[in-house]
Amino acid sequence: MTTNQIAFLALALLALIGGGGVVFSQRPVRAAMCLVLNFLVLAALYFMLGAQMLGISQIMVYAGAIMVLFLFIVMMLRMDREEPHKVWWTSAPVIGTVFGALVLFIFALGIRPVAEMKPGAVDPKFGTPQAIGMEMMTTYAWPFEVASMLLLVGIVASIILAKRRI
Amino acid sequence: MEQVSAWLEGASNNEFTVAGMPGSTFMALVRVILVILPILTLVPGIIWWERRLLSWMQDRIGPNRSGTITLPNGRQIRTFGLIQPLLDGVKLFLKEEIKPSAVDRLIYVISPALALFPAFALGATLPWTPHTGFWGNFSPAANIDIGILWVLAISSLGAYGIVLAGYSSNNKYSLMGGLRASAQLISYELAMGVSLACIALATGSLKMTDMVAEQEKALWGVIPQVQNWFLFTPFGLLSAVIFLIALVAETNRAPFDLPEAENELIAGYHTEYSSMKFAVFFMGEYAAMFVFSGVFAAVFMGGYHFMPFNYDELAVTFPSLSSFWYALRDLNYWLGPAGFLVKQIFMLSFFIWLRATLPRLRYDQLMNLGWKSLLPTAVANFIIVGIWIVATEMYGVLGGWVAFFGAVALLALLYFNLVSASRKSREAEQRQAISLVDGTERRSITLVDPAPASSSGKTV
Numbered sequence: 001m002t003t004n005q006i007a008f009l010a011l012a013l014l015a016l017i018g019g020g021g022v023v024f025s026q027r028p029v030r031a032a033m034c035l036v037l038n039f040l041v042l043a044a045l046y047f048m049l050g051a052q053m054l055g056i057s058q059i060m061v062y063a064g065a066i067m068v069l070f071l072f073i074v075m076m077l078r079m080d081r082e083e084p085h086k087v088w089w090t091s092a093p094v095i096g097t098v099f100g101a102l103v104l105f106i107f108a109l110g111i112r113p114v115a116e117m118k119p120g121a122v123d124p125k126f127g128t129p130q131a132i133g134m135e136m137m138t139t140y141a142w143p144f145e146v147a148s149m150l151l152l153v154g155i156v157a158s159i160i161l162a163k164r165r166i
Numbered sequence: 167m168e169q170v171s172a173w174l175e176g177a178s179n180n181e182f183t184v185a186g187m188p189g190s191t192f193m194a195l196v197r198v199i200l201v202i203l204p205i206l207t208l209v210p211g212i213i214w215w216e217r218r219l220l221s222w223m224q225d226r227i228g229p230n231r232s233g234t235i236t237l238p239n240g241r242q243i244r245t246f247g248l249i250q251p252l253l254d255g256v257k258l259f260l261k262e263e264i265k266p267s268a269v270d271r272l273i274y275v276i277s278p279a280l281a282l283f284p285a286f287a288l289g290a291t292l293p294w295t296p297h298t299g300f301w302g303n304f305s306p307a308a309n310i311d312i313g314i315l316w317v318l319a320i321s322s323l324g325a326y327g328i329v330l331a332g333y334s335s336n337n338k339y340s341l342m343g344g345l346r347a348s349a350q351l352i353s354y355e356l357a358m359g360v361s362l363a364c365i366a367l368a369t370g371s372l373k374m375t376d377m378v379a380e381q382e383k384a385l386w387g388v389i390p391q392v393q394n395w396f397l398f399t400p401f402g403l404l405s406a407v408i409f410l411i412a413l414v415a416e417t418n419r420a421p422f423d424l425p426e427a428e429n430e431l432i433a434g435y436h437t438e439y440s441s442m443k444f445a446v447f448f449m450g451e452y453a454a455m456f457v458f459s460g461v462f463a464a465v466f467m468g469g470y471h472f473m474p475f476n477y478d479e480l481a482v483t484f485p486s487l488s489s490f491w492y493a494l495r496d497l498n499y500w501l502g503p504a505g506f507l508v509k510q511i512f513m514l515s516f517f518i519w520l521r522a523t524l525p526r527l528r529y530d531q532l533m534n535l536g537w538k539s540l541l542p543t544a545v546a547n548f549i550i551v552g553i554w555i556v557a558t559e560m561y562g563v564l565g566g567w568v569a570f571f572g573a574v575a576l577l578a579l580l581y582f583n584l585v586s587a588s589r590k591s592r593e594a595e596q597r598q599a600i601s602l603v604d605g606t607e608r609r610s611i612t613l614v615d616p617a618p619a620s621s622s623g624k625t626v
Binding site for chain 2: 027029030033036052053056059060063064065068069071072075076128129130
């Protein structure tokens, strides 16, 4: 077993623990922290794949900004004071199981033994900010600009919805 | 001596092997230890320095006598209170650890660790030695392409420790402190990111080592003898001021220490922490200050260079003194880490000075400063830097600076026009509102006397 495989297995186990924690935690704050753990481990996996920019964006955007806002809301609304919902008698578990099995089936098609895993032979520039920036400003310039317009519209709309007087 | 020189040779060729470990792996371990070791060893010194400097500024004496050893013959060895932080540490170790009841025990225990972690991880991309030759093996721990983004990403994780400490303490003052901290960190992260983006734009790279290398170029592109530290350029100075303010806010230092405002929130997020857990929070704050000072020194103050001079260029300009300049260059190289440390200590002293001088901001002042002043200024700076770069590439150095100041003038004009326009529209709005309230129709209603004097005999 190579060090790469050991590192991958350890990180994958941590990611699974984080993901399980999100689903099974009864308290919102603990679930949020498990999600943060999951994000960080995913970022580490991206680093292992050589995708630096993607990994650091994962930490900065998801773990650093979005989850802090999540926690802020959870704390501000004191959501942890509410009793956890007991939904075992509804149809939710059935639907969840069916769709979960479907997703698992799709993932299972892509599962390969770890022993076959080896470092990909990619260009050393792959995943660097330069490479991603170049792609974004040339090949994907139009989708990039459209996405930024979409975000701008979203921001303006939320301000208009939230504030009575601007 | 021969062994040492062989070791140096091996280290500079990355061929140093220990117990079957590949040289690169061993050196990577050394680099990681060298990131953490200075923080651990210097934090007590920083605490002592803060206490002494602060008391000097406040016309007090401060801790100056602990650790004075009296020898049998009556002579005294003074340490000027340098032992004080050590003794404080021992005291904190031995104190009773009080745990509040009904807390989320897991989160309560891990949050001090979460507060300390970013401060240590932040220094991973920090070049505190020259990155060529012998020193190049020791720093930065990881010379990755995303150097400055790493700093931003890890510093944004700093919110968790404080927020979770506030949340898990089961104390409303702690919770208020945590809420304030998270709001403050989110608000100032933006300005910090944009101000660093200006520097990344001017460098053309996100690598910290590239940023330092960029600052070794000719000042303003015209004076090759002096280094172009970003602090000396107009846009860099503005970025540095914005970054500095955001940095003080990110490390929760005065005047931005609202999360631990003692006259409002007892001690804020760490109210319920005692003994070593409190010490960890305390240490995390100083470690973050120390590492952030390093980021400032690397990005704006030329990194490990003692003086902003290019000695090779000076040797060309003053050939008669060339051996002197070369000696200075070599000295500059070998004392690189010391130069970096001097800059860090200068920045730390600046933070202490700020703490002694400025009163704490109110919450609305904090938000106004972050969102309405720093962020728009940083964005304007970003636009101007972009214009400057394009103009420099198209029309040369002089054309670049003409375009730079032109852009500044244009943006200033636009801004003041917008401000006056918005003021006029606000005045008009207020006039309209006043006329609505004081209009004749309204007045006829409001002036009806609710209790006329004639029927005063009857009370309801």
